[in-house]
Amino acid sequence: MTTENNYDLTGILRQALHFKKHLVKANLIAIIATLCAVPVPLLLPLMVDEVLLDQPGPTVSFINQFTPELWHGPVLYILAVLLLTLILRIAALILNVVQSRYFTLIAKRITFRIRQKLIHRLGRIAISEYESRGSGSIASHFITDIEVIDNFIGNTVSRFVVAVLSIIGTALILLFLHWQLALLILLMNPLVIYFTMVVGKRVKQLKKRKIRLLRFSSKV
Incomplete structure (x- = not known):
C-alpha cells in the first residue's frame, strides 16, 4: 500500500x-x-x-x-x-x-x-x-x-x-x-509549558484511577 x-x-x-x-x-x-x-x-x-x-x-x-x-x-x-x-x-x-x-x-x-x-x-x-x-x-x-x-x-x-x-x-x-523582559518571557514560557504537560498527565492518571474506583464500587 x-x-x-x-x-x-x-x-x-x-x-x-x-x-x-x-x-x-x-x-x-x-x-x-x-x-x-x-x-x-x-x-x-x-x-x-x-x-x-x-x-x-x-x-x-x-x-x-x-x-x-x-x-x-x-x-x-x-x-x-x-x-x-x-x-x-x-x-x-x-x-x-x-x-x-x-x-x-x-x-x-x-x-x-x-x-x-x-x-x-x-x-x-x-x-x-x-x-x-x-x-x-x-x-x-x-x-x-x-x-x-x-x-x-x-x-x-x-x-x-x-x-x-x-x-x-x-x-x-x-x-x-523591551528586550530584557522579552528574553525572560521567552525563556520562561517553555518551562511553564513543560510543567503544565507534567501536571496534565498526572491529572489524567488520577482521572483514570477515579473512574476505575467508581466502576469497582458500583459493581460491589
Whole structure:
C-alpha cells in the first residue's frame, strides 16, 4: 500500500500536497493576516510614548505629513491610530476567514476521496465482520473517524500556521519594546509549558484511577 493510501498523518499530509495551489494561497493569506494582526498591540504603546508622554516619534511625524497643521494634536493622532487599528483588525478577520475557506476546501476533497475508497472496500468486508464488530463500529469509520480528519485539516492545520506566525511576530514586538523582559518571557514560557504537560498527565492518571474506583464500587 502506498503512502497516499494510508490514513495516518504522513498519508494525509501527502494527499494535501496534491492541492498545492490552494495551500500556497492559504499560507500567503495567513502571512498577510498575521502581518495585519501583529502590529495592533504595538500601536497603543506608541501612542502612550508619543502623545501622552509628549515624546513625538515616527508615528506622529508620519501623520503630520498627510494632515494640515491646524489639525495636529492628540485627538488627531489617537483617532488616526484608532482608525488604523480597526482597519487592521477587520482585514485580519476577513483574511482569516478566506484562509479557513481554502483549508476547508482541501479537507472536504481529501475526506471525499477517503469516503470513496472506504465505500469501494465496503463490498469486500465479510459478513462475519458485521457480526463480530457490529455495524455501528464499521459505520463509525465513515462518520466519526473521517470527521476527525476533516477537523484536523480544516481547523488544526490552518490555526497552526497562524499560531506559529503570531508567536514569531509577538516575540519580535516584545524584543522591540523591551528586550530584557522579552528574553525572560521567552525563556520562561517553555518551562511553564513543560510543567503544565507534567501536571496534565498526572491529572489524567488520577482521572483514570477515579473512574476505575467508581466502576469497582458500583459493581460491589
